[in-house]
Amino acid sequence: MLLGVVVLLVLAVVVVALVGWPLVRERTAETTAPDARRLALLERRDAALQALQELELDHQAGKLTDADAERERVTLRDEAVAALAELESLPPEQPAGEPVRPRA
Amino acid sequence: MLQGPMRGSNIRLIVALLVASTLGAALIYSTVLGGTIAVVQVQQILSDKASAGDVRLNGTVVSHEGDASSTSGMRIQLADNAAYSHDAATARKLTIVYHGTVPSAFRDGRAILIDGTVQGNSFSARNDSLSTKCPSKYSSTSVAPTQ
Amino acid sequence: MELLGRGALLLALLAAVYAPAAAIVGARTHDQRLIASARRALAGCFVCVVVASGVLVTAIVRHDYRFASVANHSSREVPEPYLISSFWSSQEGSLLLWLLVLSGLSALVTYQHRRRSRELMPYLVAFLGGACAFFAFATSFVASPFNTVAQVPRDGAGLVPSLQNPYMLIHPPLLYLGYVGFTVPFAFAMAALVSGRTDGRWLQAVRRWTLVPWLSLAVGMILGAKWAYEEIGWGGFWGWDPVENAALIPWLTATAFLHSVIVQEKKGMLKVWNVSLVALTYVLCIVGTFLTRSGFTSSIHTFVVSSVGWWFVGYIAIVAAVAIIVISRNLDQLRSPHRIDSLVSREATFLFNNLLFVALAFAILWGVLFPSISDALAGHRVATQSPYYDFFAVVFGLPLLLLAGIGPVVAWRRSSLSGVVQAFRWPFASALAAGALLVLLGYASSVPGVVALSLCLFVTVTIGLELARGTAARRRLMPGTSWPVALAQLVGRNRRRYGGYVVHLAVMIGVVAIVGTSAYATSRTIELAPGQMVQFHGYGLKLRGIESPITRAYISTEAVIDVYQGGHRVDTLRPSARTYLDSGEPTKQVAIRPLLRTGEDLYLVFDGSPRPGVVSIKAFVNPLVNLLWLSAIVLVLGFAIAIWPDPRTAARLARRTNEAFARAR
Numbered sequence: 001m002l003l004g005v006v007v008l009l010v011l012a013v014v015v016v017a018l019v020g021w022p023l024v025r026e027r028t029a030e031t032t033a034p035d036a037r038r039l040a041l042l043e044r045r046d047a048a049l050q051a052l053q054e055l056e057l058d059h060q061a062g063k064l065t066d067a068d069a070e071r072e073r074v075t076l077r078d079e080a081v082a083a084l085a086e087l088e089s090l091p092p093e094q095p096a097g098e099p100v101r102p103r104a
Numbered sequence: 105m106l107q108g109p110m111r112g113s114n115i116r117l118i119v120a121l122l123v124a125s126t127l128g129a130a131l132i133y134s135t136v137l138g139g140t141i142a143v144v145q146v147q148q149i150l151s152d153k154a155s156a157g158d159v160r161l162n163g164t165v166v167s168h169e170g171d172a173s174s175t176s177g178m179r180i181q182l183a184d185n186a187a188y189s190h191d192a193a194t195a196r197k198l199t200i201v202y203h204g205t206v207p208s209a210f211r212d213g214r215a216i217l218i219d220g221t222v223q224g225n226s227f228s229a230r231n232d233s234l235s236t237k238c239p240s241k242y243s244s245t246s247v248a249p250t251q
Numbered sequence: 252m253e254l255l256g257r258g259a260l261l262l263a264l265l266a267a268v269y270a271p272a273a274a275i276v277g278a279r280t281h282d283q284r285l286i287a288s289a290r291r292a293l294a295g296c297f298v299c300v301v302v303a304s305g306v307l308v309t310a311i312v313r314h315d316y317r318f319a320s321v322a323n324h325s326s327r328e329v330p331e332p333y334l335i336s337s338f339w340s341s342q343e344g345s346l347l348l349w350l351l352v353l354s355g356l357s358a359l360v361t362y363q364h365r366r367r368s369r370e371l372m373p374y375l376v377a378f379l380g381g382a383c384a385f386f387a388f389a390t391s392f393v394a395s396p397f398n399t400v401a402q403v404p405r406d407g408a409g410l411v412p413s414l415q416n417p418y419m420l421i422h423p424p425l426l427y428l429g430y431v432g433f434t435v436p437f438a439f440a441m442a443a444l445v446s447g448r449t450d451g452r453w454l455q456a457v458r459r460w461t462l463v464p465w466l467s468l469a470v471g472m473i474l475g476a477k478w479a480y481e482e483i484g485w486g487g488f489w490g491w492d493p494v495e496n497a498a499l500i501p502w503l504t505a506t507a508f509l510h511s512v513i514v515q516e517k518k519g520m521l522k523v524w525n526v527s528l529v530a531l532t533y534v535l536c537i538v539g540t541f542l543t544r545s546g547f548t549s550s551i552h553t554f555v556v557s558s559v560g561w562w563f564v565g566y567i568a569i570v571a572a573v574a575i576i577v578i579s580r581n582l583d584q585l586r587s588p589h590r591i592d593s594l595v596s597r598e599a600t601f602l603f604n605n606l607l608f609v610a611l612a613f614a615i616l617w618g619v620l621f622p623s624i625s626d627a628l629a630g631h632r633v634a635t636q637s638p639y640y641d642f643f644a645v646v647f648g649l650p651l652l653l654l655a656g657i658g659p660v661v662a663w664r665r666s667s668l669s670g671v672v673q674a675f676r677w678p679f680a681s682a683l684a685a686g687a688l689l690v691l692l693g694y695a696s697s698v699p700g701v702v703a704l705s706l707c708l709f710v711t712v713t714i715g716l717e718l719a720r721g722t723a724a725r726r727r728l729m730p731g732t733s734w735p736v737a738l739a740q741l742v743g744r745n746r747r748r749y750g751g752y753v754v755h756l757a758v759m760i761g762v763v764a765i766v767g768t769s770a771y772a773t774s775r776t777i778e779l780a781p782g783q784m785v786q787f788h789g790y791g792l793k794l795r796g797i798e799s800p801i802t803r804a805y806i807s808t809e810a811v812i813d814v815y816q817g818g819h820r821v822d823t824l825r826p827s828a829r830t831y832l833d834s835g836e837p838t839k840q841v842a843i844r845p846l847l848r849t850g851e852d853l854y855l856v857f858d859g860s861p862r863p864g865v866v867s868i869k870a871f872v873n874p875l876v877n878l879l880w881l882s883a884i885v886l887v888l889g890f891a892i893a894i895w896p897d898p899r900t901a902a903r904l905a906r907r908t909n910e911a912f913a914r915a916r
Contacts, residue, residue, distance in 0.1 A: 001254065004252055004253075008255050012262055015262055022284045022287035036450065039451075040450060047518075054663065055663075061724050062673070063661070064670060068665060068670070072665070119606065122610065126610040129614075129643075133642060134617070134618065134639055139639030139642070140622070140634060141633060143634045173778070173859040208413065209838065
């Protein structure tokens with residue numbers, strides 16, 4: 001019984017310390033979130049570029065005729081170019097914040 | 105969702121029709137074409153309230169004798185689940201004769217399901233249709249908690 | 252001990268309630284300290300639940316029968332390896348296990364994403380904390396594993412002997428990892444919508460965190476099937492019982508999601524559909540666990556009509572309402588600029604496959620719920636029989652098999668019809684040839700069986716050709732590369748795609764096993780007198796005698812049967828019936844002889860003694876059944892390939908995020 005009470009008290013102290021620790025720190029300046037619009041355009045760009053790579057693989061594997069492949073190539077290039085153009089029209093970005101490390 | 109020859113509303117129509125036809129097929133199959141079987145309790149047969157025909161009987165085994173693999177079969181005394189849990193000694197019993205495979209968990213005091221045909225207030229069991237309900241999965245079997 | 256257990260659970264509840272509250276306030280006031288504190292509260296909740304679990308485990312191991320959950324589900328006779336399964340055998344213990352897995356996953360996920368998903372974090376903590384709070388409340392006040400008994404028994408009621416099986420050590424925790432694991436993608440999806448951060452990062456996280464519970468449910472179901480096959484002794488492994496269906500239904504919708512999320516990643520389409528699937532999968536997990544605890548459905552398993560069921564109804568209603576509100580209020584974030592251009596495209600194939608998966612899930616769910624609905628509305632209790640489920644499995648399953656072969660071959664956006672016809676020449680020819688051969692060999696007794704097996708070959712040939720064409724293309728790009736190296740590079744550069752193909756192969760292997768046993772199994776009840784031999788399906792069965800071994804745990808009646816093939820004795824099998832001494836519980840020990848060459852099993856069940864000295868044996872030959880267990884191994888291999896981290900994908904995502912990052916002034 002006594003052991004149970006002691007363990008419970010220790011547990012409570014540990015949890016309170018764990019939860020309370022960030023609150024006793026000084027409030028830090030908030031890092032700005034990634035620009036959602038810019039991120040969406042970058043995704044569009046990357047999706048188009050990756051689709052071009054897959055298109056070449058599919059074409060070489062014989063899934064597309066030459067005509068279909070060329071038509072798709074043009075469409076995807078236009079999409080990538082459009083995304084890049086919109087990116088360039090955005091206001092200049094601020095100095096980068098805390099960089100995100102690649103984590104697969 | 106489709107441009108060109110097919111407009112967006114067409115694919116939504118196809119999706120809606122597929123969903124509706126699935127549900128419709130499910131309803132028709134389960135209610136009309138025999139995808140389901142009526143489940144009756146022992147009490148319904150004893151009081152002549154069960155409709156005649158193919159049913160799945162649910163009851164608790166009070167006692168059993170004989171071998172289901174023999175020509176004379178196994179005689180099982182079945183009680184209504186509710187009556188058995190209320191008072192096993194006084195619960196009215198229905199005697200059925202069963203032939204076929206007996207599941208491994210079959211024993212006195214266990215609930216079973218068995219398929220067969222109701223005729224009046226008697227029950228004719230179908231061979232190899234006995235299944236035993238597993239012991240209660242999430243309840244106290246013998247020791248009740250106080251709090 | 253009771254005080255420690257109850258106190259730890261109460262602390263867990265307090266931490267779980269604090270977490271979402273602090274997270275929301277922190278988000279509103281832009282106070283990172285509060286958000287960090289909220290995230291740590293989830294870790295604190297996990298620590299408390301670990302302590303509570305430790306108390307229960309200690310009570311089980313020490314045979315402390317003051318606790319009702321221990322007294323009713325363990326005993327001194329239960330062998331030590333199986334004692335631990337007493338933890339989750341009770342309602343209360345299983346809820347505690349759910350909370351343990353949930354709080355652990357919540358702490359892990361929020362820690363992993365504390366930097367790369369800052370904007371999502373408050374809402375992620377809120378949704379996960381809310382789920383933890385519900386289960387902490389349930390284990391603290393509704394179904395506490397630390398409820399005590401009035402009179403402490405000398406020994407517990409024991410664990411049902413059929414549960415004393417190695418598969419029962421693994422099967423429930425895997426299923427729980429599956430059910431609970433779907434909380435994470437749900438929380439991510441809701442958090443992404445509420446925070447307005449529906450970019451690629453949440454999608455990658457959701458996909459990863461869906462794959463793990465998806466695999467857990469799949470392997471958990473296969474292990475459950477193996478347990479049923481070896482322990483229950485009816486010759487089969489799946490009975491469409493509501494408890495089984497409760498795992499299958501969310502697995503089907505999760506499988507649909509894993510396909511359609513690819514369309515969203517590549518084409519930015521089906522966003523509303525995907526987020527709805529994620530929410531639906533989680534709701535179906537909770538519905539499934541409600542069904543197995545509430546006594547709502549009629550099942551081969553008995554369930555007490557427990558008050559915990561009503562709490563689950565409330566939780567389901569809240570989760571469903573929150574999901575509907577969050578999705579409908581954020582539809583503008585989910586609009587797609589793209590459309591499906593052609594029915595002969597991979598997008599269209601995935602859409603059709605999704606519709607079939609969801610339709611099958613709902614058909615099965617309807618079969619599970621219909622008896623209760625019929626009882627409630629018409630006072631007429633019914634049971635849904637296997638033919639209902641078999642019908643829909645065939646109606647939706649066969650087209651799904653066909654699409655599994657079509658999908659890899661068609662290109663994104665649009666494939667030319669002539670190109671597709673060209674690509675399917677050999678697969679179709681193989682399927683037709685297989686079908687014709689099966690008919691000639693006399694397997695036409697099951698038309699769906701012939702069609703399914705032919706389609707399995709169609710898919711296998713398609714995947715084989717895909718690998719061959721891809722490898723050949725790679726060798727053309729890099730002349731001088733050998734075939735094995737080119738193949739390894741091909742798979743390495745697109746692990747998701749080719750891991751997915753291996754998973755498809757696993758499914759084909761599983762389907763072949765299921766078709767083999769369900770369509771072509773044979774059985775017969777055989778009476779054997781000593782020295783008598785009976786021929787059954789190519790095997791000679793001869794009763795050598797009856798033995799009655801007695802051990803400390805049980806008494807047994809064994810039929811000693813010599814198995815002959817081609818005139819030679821190849822094995823001796825001992826199907827038996829046992830009665831366990833402590834509980835009086837009867838069981839049957841099935842005797843199985845696998846034949847690796849054909850994948851079939853000779854399966855014998857002791858069915859009693861109709862006359863002195865004579866035994867009745869139910870004999871089965873189950874063709875191809877062992878392929879089902881093999882499919883689980885191939886499934887894990889495919890999963891490992893698909894989920895193996897690709898540094899290039901991670902670098903691409905990080906580069907994109909860094910490019911978009913801005914620091915506040």
